[in-house]
Amino acid sequence: MSAETLSVPASPSASFINVIDPEFRFDSPQVASAQAENWYAESPLGMLVLRHAEAQELVRDNRLTHNGTGFMAQNGIVDGPVYDWFVNGLVNQDGDSHRRMRSLVSRAFTPRMLENLRPLIREASERLADEIAATGECDFFEAFADALPLTVMTQLLGVPAEDFPTFSKWSSEIGLVFSLALGGDIPGRVEAAVVGLYEYVEALMADKAATPTDDLISALVTAQREDAVVSHEELKNLIVTMVFAAHDTTRLQLANALVTFAEHPDQWTLLAERPELAPRAVEEVMRWRPSSNAVYRYAAEDIEFRGQRIPEGTMFMIGVQAVQRDPLAYPGGDVFDITVDRKTPVMQFGGGPHYCMGAPLARMEITEALPALARRLGVPSLAGPVTWRPAIGITGPNELQLRFG
DSSP states (O other): OOOOOOOOOOOTTOOBOOTTSTTOOTTSHHHHHHHHHOSEEEOSSSEEEOOHHHHHHHHTOTTEEOOHHHHHHHTTOOSSHHHHHHHTSGGGOOHHHHHHHHHHHHHHSOHHHHHTTHHHHHHHHHHHHHHHHTTSEEEHIIIIITHHHHHHHHHHTOOOGGGHHHHHHHHHHGGGGGGGGGOTTHHHHHHHHHHHHHHHHHHHHHHHHHSOOSSHHHHHHHHHHHHOSSOHHHHHHHHHHHHHIIIIIHHHHHHHHHHHHHHOHHHHHHHHHOGGGHHHHHHHHHHHSOSBOEEEEEESSOEEETTEEEOTTOEEEEEHHHHTTOTTTSTTTTSOOTTOOOOSOOSTTOOGGGOOTTHHHHHHHHHHHHHHHHHHSOOEEEOSOOOBOOTTSBOOBSOOEEEEO
């Protein structure tokens, strides 16, 4: 399965960037040069948005939709488990359907519920950091980046910790759906992840229906049975997405943060000395090396934007990392600096009605994690080779062996 090349409106000053090249990275000089020329570049997938102002407008433009069907077709998928999960998922719903599904979660996923998790997150961060300090070297995913989100998932979602070996690979691989255009073994890996997670979540929902506990999935299962705001299949789809999002994007953002601090040791030392900088450090690591590196939209009709006529069906892919280093939006943004109070929000959580519901929880986890690590551990350095997931989806290192101090 491979991406079909789309017809993109030509512009004499728009560069072409091959985002489906396995070696492509958003922090390359080619991307910076294209960004200086124009607000977008042409790509095999559509219009690659490179500047923050245009990206902010587009994620809020009601002439654009998510068009999950179009995204699947573009990648050669017209039916099957991946199609059913993706097309019917919350992220690809618009209008009334999106509001109906989102409202079910928002009734239970409250700010108070999140704040009640903070002591748990802080304790887990400190305990895991102390365990790393005892040896000074670790597989960071095993020692921290997987373990912290799992602690939160167990408390918030009600996912049993002992089930983690069962679903962990699936929840790490399902996010490759946004990288389907690269082909290879990715479509097969995504399908295996979808099938595995659906089977796991079906059993989990049955258990919660029989013996509900004080957790979000129990609350959602009970609400679905009582008022049927969503169907059983819609809820299962939603919970599959929640299990994936609560684990994969956070684990990869934590890993991205540690790679970044390994490259900027002075910033790690500064955070250890000034833990009050943690909120700015979180925003800066998400800006510099986001785990969610592409936001997609499609033109639902012929539109005019920035003086160009853009045909119906055109894909806009917002290159999040490039957008978050746009010098027009982030003065001095070519430097990683946790002391800067940047006024422009990051884009990796999207915008408008589809702004990520999990953003406050992700920020909370990383805000507690980074100072806990920095206070207890010396400067991180890579203790082994690092390979990377594709740049155009949920991205980060595949492995991360670290040495501290």
